[in-house]
Amino acid sequence: MRRLRYNVATSLDGFIATPDGGYGWIVEDPTIDMVSLFSEFDTFVMGRGTYEIMLAQGDQNPLKGHRVLVVSGTLKPEEHPDIEILGPDFVSRVAALKEENGKDIWLFGGGKLFRTLIDNGLVDTLELAVMPVLLGSGIPVLPPGDHIRLNFQKVDSYPSGIQILQYTPTARKH
Amino acid sequence: MRRLRYNVATSLDGFIATPDGGYGWIVEDPTIDMVSLFSEFDTFVMGRGTYEIMLAQGDQNPLKGHRVLVVSGTLKPEEHPDIEILGPDFVSRVAALKEENGKDIWLFGGGKLFRTLIDNGLVDTLELAVMPVLLGSGIPVLPPGDHIRLNFQKVDSYPSGIQILQYTPTARKH
Numbered sequence: 234m235r236r237l238r239y240n241v242a243t244s245l246d247g248f249i250a251t252p253d254g255g256y257g258w259i260v261e262d263p264t265i266d267m268v269s270l271f272s273e274f275d276t277f278v279m280g281r282g283t284y285e286i287m288l289a290q291g292d293q294n295p296l297k298g299h300r301v302l303v304v305s306g307t308l309k310p311e312e313h314p315d316i317e318i319l320g321p322d323f324v325s326r327v328a329a330l331k332e333e334n335g336k337d338i339w340l341f342g343g344g345k346l347f348r349t350l351i352d353n354g355l356v357d358t359l360e361l362a363v364m365p366v367l368l369g370s371g372i373p374v375l376p377p378g379d380h381i382r383l384n385f386q387k388v389d390s391y392p393s394g395i396q397i398l399q400y401t402p403t404a405r406k407h
Numbered sequence: 408m409r410r411l412r413y414n415v416a417t418s419l420d421g422f423i424a425t426p427d428g429g430y431g432w433i434v435e436d437p438t439i440d441m442v443s444l445f446s447e448f449d450t451f452v453m454g455r456g457t458y459e460i461m462l463a464q465g466d467q468n469p470l471k472g473h474r475v476l477v478v479s480g481t482l483k484p485e486e487h488p489d490i491e492i493l494g495p496d497f498v499s500r501v502a503a504l505k506e507e508n509g510k511d512i513w514l515f516g517g518g519k520l521f522r523t524l525i526d527n528g529l530v531d532t533l534e535l536a537v538m539p540v541l542l543g544s545g546i547p548v549l550p551p552g553d554h555i556r557l558n559f560q561k562v563d564s565y566p567s568g569i570q571i572l573q574y575t576p577t578a579r580k581h
Contacts (some may be wrong), residue, residue, distance in 0.1 A: 385568030394559030
């Protein structure tokens with residue numbers, strides 16, 4: 234059993250991107266050890282929107298060479314031979330993925346996929362890199378639905394002002 | 408010159424209330440010294456919505472006996488003799504209030520008033536008591552508009568999981 238960890242950058246007011254998907258507001262902080270962070274994972278799960286943002290980075294795409302699974306009803310497998318495409322049964326596929334041996338699984342985004350997976354009790358940790366910026370509008374870290382009560386685990390402060398806040402979900406009330 | 412401090416409880420995803428104004432999701436933490444916090448202020452500024460929520464608390468209203476200024480175009484002075492009602496010139500009135508001698512001024516809410524005052528360069532600190540809960544929807548800590556870049560000051564962690572994050576606004580780009 235390995236963990237599924239939702240680790241994303243958010244604004245202080247809970248957005249993971251501007252309304253048009255922009256992420257130029259994300260602060261860079263060279264003291265955050267991304268190589269070490271990536272080494273904790275061997276599998277990356279995401280929605281199509283997040284995947285396409287990563288794909289657009291070309292050679293800079295940090296997911297290159299990793300096992301990537303993308304939830305999508307429109308991507309064509311023959312056009313994306315390097316990834317696994319998950320269809321309508323993605324919840325059970327992610328549950329099965331957690332039963333495999335291996336390192337942790339990074340839920341790379343976006344919010345809609347996070348909502349479905351946490352509502353199904355499949356998300357083990359939330360790790361929000363909270364940027365020192367208020368956006369006022371954008372794509373939410375979690376779309377509308379039930380409230381999610383969390384247990385705080387820890388906070389790490391970085392010189393840029395980024396706070397990485399870690400939580401685990403509490404048992405759900407249904 | 409005294410400071411205007413926006414100090415509010417927010418969800419981890421940036422809401423200060425549920426869509427209908429509810430705040431039952433706010434976590435209580437007896438280790439937070441509210442008496443000490445209140446003693447740093449002698450003046451409280453807020454919008455009408457926030458004022459009416461406080462008024463509904465009757466004898467539990469923590470603003471009783473304090474100097475309270477409410478921005479409103481509808482409240483009638485004769486029905487609210489204990490407060491000062493601020494009209495369309497509220498921005499200059501708040502600026503003048505900051506020039507008075509005294510303790511700090513608490514910007515008690517809500518988000519719309521915060522947006523106008525920070526856009527006018529009048530807010531000195533943001534102090535967000537971030538609850539360990541995701542709401543998914545609600546009344547935002549900041550309505551849409553320009554991005555607000557912040558300087559991180561400090562974080563205080565409490566046993567309940569509440570994180571109080573403190574920031575100052577950076578110089579604005581216009």
